[in-house]
Amino acid sequence: MRLLPVFFVVLLSLLLSGCNSFRVSEDEVNQEVAKRLLEPKANHIALMLGGNTLNLDLLVNAAHIHLTERDGGLVLVDMMTDMKGTLTAFGRDFSLTTKVNPSFESGVRLEENRVYLVAAKLTKVEVEGSSFNDQMLRSTLGPLHGDFEKALADYFNEHPVYVLDHSPFEASAAVLVKDIIIKEGELEFDIF
Structure with a gap:
């Protein structure tokens, strides 16, 4: 029984x-x-922007990630979301239901x-649609960008x-990762 941990360390080495x-x-x-977005609670983003100007709930339908070496390594994300909520403007509340597709970059x-x-x-x-509410949302999102x-x-x-749990190798190597490098089309995990 005492040989099992030693065997594991030797095998890992x-x-x-x-x-x-x-x-x-x-x-x-x-x-x-895509798998994580299928989980019911993992695809909602609650937004309370500008005090009470916007009270929104984003339902993330899809997200596409592109890995690029540009600028030292960036993750480019395009999201497709359904937005529901209320917009307060001109002293009135407007109900909103529209599609909003944000794109962003990150590390x-x-x-x-x-x-x-x-x-x-x-x-x-991008705010899809041409209704009055969609146009108001477009104009409101500009100042509330931050x-x-x-x-x-x-x-x-x-x-x-x-x-990092898709294989025994990934799971055991995860504890040894020292750095992540964003390469073109992949993430590289440096060990040791």
Whole structure:
């Protein structure tokens, strides 16, 4: 029984010898995000912007992640969401139901075995539709850009985009990761 931990350490050393990094592809990250969005509570972002100007609930339907080496490594995210809520303008409350598609760029961090997006910066927000409410929302989101960006950053600070648990190798190597490098189309995890 005492030999079991020694055997595990030797086996792990043999597996990792000559291997100082491992990679996770962009496709694997996107599959993980899609799986997580199917969880009922993992796809809602509550927004209270500008005091009470906007009281919104975003339902994230899909998110596509693109990994690029540009600017030292960035994660580019395009989200497709349904937005419901109320907009207060001109002393009146307007009910909103529309599609909002934010795009942003961020970095990554590893906490235990989970990969999170950090420092999200909005690059674009598209509001679909041409109704009066959609046009009002477009004009309101401009001045509230920072609040919207913070809500997205808070969401991804709590919800990982990838968990290193898809294989015994990934799970055991997660504790040895020293750095994450964003490469073109993949995340590289440096070990040792």
